[in-house]
Amino acid sequence: MSTLVAVLRRAGFYLLALWAAVTVNFVVPRLMPGDPATALVGRLQGKLDAAALEALRTSFGLSDAPWWRQYLDYLGAVARGDLGVSIAFFPAPVTEVVGGALAWTVLLAGTATLLSFVIGSALGVLVAWRRSGRLDAWLPPLLVLLGAFPYFWLAMLAVHVLGFELGWFPVRHAYDASVSPGWTWAFLASAVRHAVLPALTLVVATVGSWTLGMRSVALGVLGEPWLDHAHARGLPPSRIAWAYVARNALLPQLAGFGMALGYVLGGALLTEVVFAWPGTGHLMLQAVRAQDQALLQGLFLAVSVGVIGANALVDGLTAWLDPRVRRAA
Amino acid sequence: MSRTLRLGLTLVGAIVLLAVVGPALVGDPDALVARPLEPPSAAHWLGTTGQGQDVLAQLVWGARTTLRVSVLAGAAMVGLGALVGVAGGYLRGGADRVGSLLTQLFLVLPGLPLMVVVAAWLPPGPSTIAVVLALTGWAWNARVLRAATLALRERDFVRAAELAGEPGWRVVALELGPHLLPLLGAALVGATVYALGAQVGLEFLGLGDLDAVTWGTSLYWASNDAALLTGSWWTFVPTGVLVALTGSGLTLIQMGLDELAHPRLRAVREAEARTGRRWTGVTPVLERPRD
Numbered sequence: 001m002s003t004l005v006a007v008l009r010r011a012g013f014y015l016l017a018l019w020a021a022v023t024v025n026f027v028v029p030r031l032m033p034g035d036p037a038t039a040l041v042g043r044l045q046g047k048l049d050a051a052a053l054e055a056l057r058t059s060f061g062l063s064d065a066p067w068w069r070q071y072l073d074y075l076g077a078v079a080r081g082d083l084g085v086s087i088a089f090f091p092a093p094v095t096e097v098v099g100g101a102l103a104w105t106v107l108l109a110g111t112a113t114l115l116s117f118v119i120g121s122a123l124g125v126l127v128a129w130r131r132s133g134r135l136d137a138w139l140p141p142l143l144v145l146l147g148a149f150p151y152f153w154l155a156m157l158a159v160h161v162l163g164f165e166l167g168w169f170p171v172r173h174a175y176d177a178s179v180s181p182g183w184t185w186a187f188l189a190s191a192v193r194h195a196v197l198p199a200l201t202l203v204v205a206t207v208g209s210w211t212l213g214m215r216s217v218a219l220g221v222l223g224e225p226w227l228d229h230a231h232a233r234g235l236p237p238s239r240i241a242w243a244y245v246a247r248n249a250l251l252p253q254l255a256g257f258g259m260a261l262g263y264v265l266g267g268a269l270l271t272e273v274v275f276a277w278p279g280t281g282h283l284m285l286q287a288v289r290a291q292d293q294a295l296l297q298g299l300f301l302a303v304s305v306g307v308i309g310a311n312a313l314v315d316g317l318t319a320w321l322d323p324r325v326r327r328a329a
Numbered sequence: 330m331s332r333t334l335r336l337g338l339t340l341v342g343a344i345v346l347l348a349v350v351g352p353a354l355v356g357d358p359d360a361l362v363a364r365p366l367e368p369p370s371a372a373h374w375l376g377t378t379g380q381g382q383d384v385l386a387q388l389v390w391g392a393r394t395t396l397r398v399s400v401l402a403g404a405a406m407v408g409l410g411a412l413v414g415v416a417g418g419y420l421r422g423g424a425d426r427v428g429s430l431l432t433q434l435f436l437v438l439p440g441l442p443l444m445v446v447v448a449a450w451l452p453p454g455p456s457t458i459a460v461v462l463a464l465t466g467w468a469w470n471a472r473v474l475r476a477a478t479l480a481l482r483e484r485d486f487v488r489a490a491e492l493a494g495e496p497g498w499r500v501v502a503l504e505l506g507p508h509l510l511p512l513l514g515a516a517l518v519g520a521t522v523y524a525l526g527a528q529v530g531l532e533f534l535g536l537g538d539l540d541a542v543t544w545g546t547s548l549y550w551a552s553n554d555a556a557l558l559t560g561s562w563w564t565f566v567p568t569g570v571l572v573a574l575t576g577s578g579l580t581l582i583q584m585g586l587d588e589l590a591h592p593r594l595r596a597v598r599e600a601e602a603r604t605g606r607r608w609t610g611v612t613p614v615l616e617r618p619r620d
Contacts, residue, residue, distance in 0.1 A: 016430075017437050024438070028446055130609050132597055141336070141581065148522070148576030150529050153548065153569035159557050171557075216587075223596075223612040231611045240611065259436055259469075266441025270530050274552070284442065285534055288449050300439075300446045307439045 014312050021304035025297040026074050030067070083301065084294035088286055094298035097283065102302055105279035108195060109268035112202035113261065120207040121253055124214020125246040128222060131215075140215065143208030151205045151267035155274035158201050169197040172276045198275045206264055213256060218249040251322050258314035262307045334585025340578030344571065348396050351389035358386040358542045366554070366561045376563040378547075379554025387547055388567055395544045396575070398455045398528055403521030405463035407513060410470025410520075415509070417471075418478025419501055429475065435468035441530060448531055454538040458531060462524050470516045477512050481505050511586065518583045522576050529572055544568050 065073070077083070083094035127136045146154075163171035175181065175190040221227070222245060230240050269281025276282060280299050287295040356362070361381040362373065369376045375384035417428035443465050451457045481487060482505065490504045531537060532545020535553075539546055551564040600613040 013430075013433065014437075017434055020434050021438060024443065024446065029450060132601060132607050133609065140584075141333075141577075144580045144584075145573060145577040148526075148580060149569055149573040150526060150533070150548075152530065152533055153565065153572065156548075156552065156557060156565055157569070160560070160562055164557065164560060219612075222610070227611045228614060237610055262437070262439035263441075265439055266527075266530070269441060270533060273534065284445060288445065288534065288536065291449075296446060296449060300442045303439050303442045308437050311437050 010312070010315055014308055017308045018305065021301055021308070022075065022078050025300060026071055029293055029297075078301070083298040086287075086295045086298075087292040088290035088295060094294050097295060098280070098298045098302045101278060101280045101283045101299075102306070104277060105265075105268065105272065105281065106306070108198055108272070108277060108279060109202070109265055111195070112199045112268070113206070113264050115199070116203045116206040116264075117210055117253075117257065119203070120210025121214045121246075121250060123207070124211040124253075125218050125241060125249065127211065128215045128218035128249075129241045129245070131219065131222075136215075140212060143211050146204060147206070147208035147212075149205065150270070151202065152270035152274050154205050155198065155201045155271045158197050159274060162197060170194050171197070173278065198271055198277055201271055202264070202268055205267060209260070210253070214249055214253055217252050218245050221245050221248050251318065254314060254318055254321070258311035261310050265303060265307060331585050331588050333581050333588065337578045337581030337583075337585055340574055341582060344392065344575050344578065345396065347389060348392035352393060355386040355389045356383060358382060358390040360386075366556075366559055366564070368561075369563055375567055376561070378564055379550060379556065379561075384547075384563055384567065387542055388544075388571065390542045391544045391547055391568070392571065394455060394541060395525070395528065398459050398543070399521050399525040402459040402462035402466075402524035402528065403517055405459060406466045406520040406524065407470050407516045409463055409467035410472075410516070411474050411509075411513065412471075413467070414471035414474030414476075415478045415501060415505065418475040419482055419497070419505065425475075428471070432468045432471045432475070435465070436472065438465075440465050441527065444527060444531055445534065445536065448536040453536065455541060455543070458528050458537060459524075461531070462527055466520065466523055466527065470520060473516060474509065474512065477509060478505060481508055515583055515586055518579050518586075522579045522583075525572065525576055525579075544572055 081095060083098070086092050086094050086097050089097050123139070127139055130136055159171045162168050170176070170193060173194065175187060175194055179187045179190050181187055227240065227244060230244055235244075269279075269284060271277070272279045272281035273285050280303060284296065284299050286292070287299060359382060362383050363377045363381055365377060365379050365381045367373060367377040367381075373383050373385065375388065378384055378387065413428045413432060417425035417432075444461050447464065448457065448461045451461065487500060487504050490500050495504075528537075528543075529545040529548065532543055533548045533552070535549055537543060537546050537549070539549070547568050548565055551561075551568070554561075554564070556562070556564040596613055596615055597608045599615060601608050603615075
């Protein structure tokens with residue numbers, strides 16, 4: 001019974017988070033000083049046709065209706081899945097523009113994050129276990145340094161060295177212009193070849209934080225008295241390292257996973273800009289440049305829904321893996 | 330002092346020195362001194378930008394603005410986080426429930442997209458960036474400080490101060506404060522690193538003041554002036570290296586402070602000194618040395 005209450009409470013929280021994301025979208029453009037919206041609409045008058053201008057007005061809330069009326073209208077529109085019309089890609093609806101980009105981002109950021117999490121966590125246990133060995137002397141500082149480079153800068157360097165100088169990888173977009181998207185070998189091969197460099201950049205940039213996080217949690221676990229007991233019982237060291245230390249240190253890592261996701265996603269968005277990867281980050285830049293408020297709102301909403309959903313998933317996974325979480329809930 | 334801490338302090342010290350003293354030694358970063366995209370030479374050690382400005386001068390002046398905004402934004406993040414976290418942890422009840430809920434909400438909203446949405450419509454400039462970073466990045470600090478406050482407030486000396494009739498603000502400032510200080514220091518270092526990365530990222534997207542000389546706008550211009558297409562590595566490599574050295578220096582300081590705060594981490598070193606061999610596996614339990 002109490003489990004049900006806890007699950008419902010968590011679900012309620014995530015609903016609240018969704019509502020907050022929608023509300024941020026509504027409030028931010030209306031809070032801006034000096035009314036940039038009117039200025040923008042004025043500047044674009046004559047350049048855009050009447051329907052586009054009307055879409056712009058709606059997304060800025062330039063209407064005479066009282067704010068609560070506009071707010072209810074906005075909530076209603078979002079609930080119906082109507083995010084307005086994009087200015088940059090007029091007259092495509094925002095949902096359509098965002099939907100295509102979201103798939104590319106999930107593919108890139110998702111793969112890179114999973115790889116980085118698995119490699120990083122395994123390295124972390126290894127480094128903590130041999131914490132005065134040679135590996136621990138140079139790997140953590142190196143990873144700290146790598147993690148401190150801006151993601152997009154690593155991407156620029158990768159493009160410069162591996163793309164232009166050596167010519168090993170394509171440097172722009174997600175597939176060759178000569179192939180059309182579809183479930184064909186030519187397209188898939190092209191997509192994989194294009195994904196290697198951006199994914200590699202993301203893994204290199206993020207693997208350090210997982211290693212260091214795992215190392216620090218594992219060091220804490222290594223000091224636990226029940227490990228002295230396991231040691232005294234004569235369990236083989238490899239069993240202690242992987243079945244006892246790694247397993248226990250993984251749980252806090254997993255809890256951090258949900259939160260790190262938003263951060264990693266931010267980095268992935270910047271990486272996309274460098275590679276002109278047709279995902280949400282690249283699109284976000286286009287929205288900013290074209291001052292396409294509806295598209296920017298739609299992107300923020302889509303990305304928020306993704307991160308919130310992933311957090312909910314991680315919550316469930318943690319509860320499933322860790323009986324203590326279930327009991328505390 | 331550990332090797333980690335020493336290395337971090339040296340790195341950060343050198344870069345701060347560069348930001349403080351450097352601008353007096355190089356020329357005007359905005360002056361057009363040579364042809365665009367000239368490779369490094371004796372006259373211009375790091376070459377010129379796509380507009381013909383001296384890269385070294387831009388780098389040094391950029392250090393000043395960038396570091397100032399990072400520290401300011403980092404301090405604001407920790408300040409806001411401490412306000413919500415310590416107040417919530419100490420007062421508990423309704424105020425804590427509201428504070429915790431806000432903290433959790435901000436933790437699950439994706440940071441960079443939120444920053445972009447907010448920054449897109451504010452007048453561009455370093456102070457805007459600092460405000461945006463503070464508003465979107467305080468939640469993690471609030472969470473850490475709330476947990477620490479909750480643990481501290483059950484301790485006997487806090488109870489004693491309360492029973493003696495001390496007002497709440499005095500208990501927080503004089504009893505909790507000193508114990509939270511190391512944590513606040515570590516949080517400030519961490520928040521500055523975060524602010525540095527986020528600031529450079531936002532400016533790279535063109536959301537900063539494009540006329541200002543900062544590391545982020547340098548990278549924005551490098552990418553806009555087709556540095557990659559022309560192979561002009563000198564317009565973006567030095568900037569990224571400096572960002573990374575600053576960030577890693579600060580992180581090393583944080584790790585070094587961590588080691589100071591957790592004596593159990595030092596047990597391994599002591600065991601090695603006593604046994605004369607490298608230690609692997611479970612943290613040793615040491616017998617107290619006999620006098």
